[in-house]
Amino acid sequence: MTGRRRKPQPVVVLRVPSGTEFLAAIRDTTKRVADLAGFDTATAEQVALAVDEASTNVIEHAYGGARDRVVELAFVCEPDGLLVEIVDDGRPVDRRAVPRVDLRRYARERRRGGFGMHLMGRIMDRVSFRRRGRCNVCSMVKKLPAAEAREAR
């Protein structure tokens, strides 16, 4: 024992082609990992939704619908929660351009998109984007309830 903190290790890495037909596999894997990380079923399903939305954004925006690219997801079970990183090498997307959701305006304008980022932010405790080399990295953290309680104190 050196007393140094161990670097967290990914428990699952999933690499899938950038086709929407793989979203079900992404959702199922996320839900199972969230179960293993200690979340209740309802929260695990919400985390799976957030990761589905982030992956859909990669496919539709970073890759522009191209089906021959790769979406890589790394799931890290940490003592206080779950970290998910979604990595792509598509075009950079300016997330600051994502508008605030105004449902009545969206309805008037017959808009069908723009809700995914909002859901990600509502479900996860932290959502951030960065460039790593030529890749986009979306990092999302969901804390276990005990960790949330500790932070609130």
Place this chain on the structure above:
Amino acid sequence: MSELSVESLEREGVMLLYPSGFINAHTVRLFEGALQKALDGGCYQIVVSGVGLRYVASAGLGALMGVIEEVRTNGGDIRIAELNDTVRNIFEMLGLNHLYRIFPSEQEAVLSFREASGRGRAPA
């Protein structure tokens, strides 16, 4: 196994849609097609029953948002019934429960179109 099927049934001038399975970016076109078919047929009183709906991503919510203005402009409405807890929670996270009337049962949703005061109105 197909991830989504959508059955439709017209009852007393109300189009009932039964999406069964998962609505996400991959399956949403099927759901959009069912909604559009109702509109093309001149039916603007629509009930979406969630009895078989296990999961809906934002693509599915976007499909509803994309047609609601047209539906209400024509004096109709889209009403939602029998959502499971997971789907209801997603609706509430986005605030869609303020834009759509959500009913515990399909029967109540259908009957709500018979209420003159409820016709074509969003919830207060």
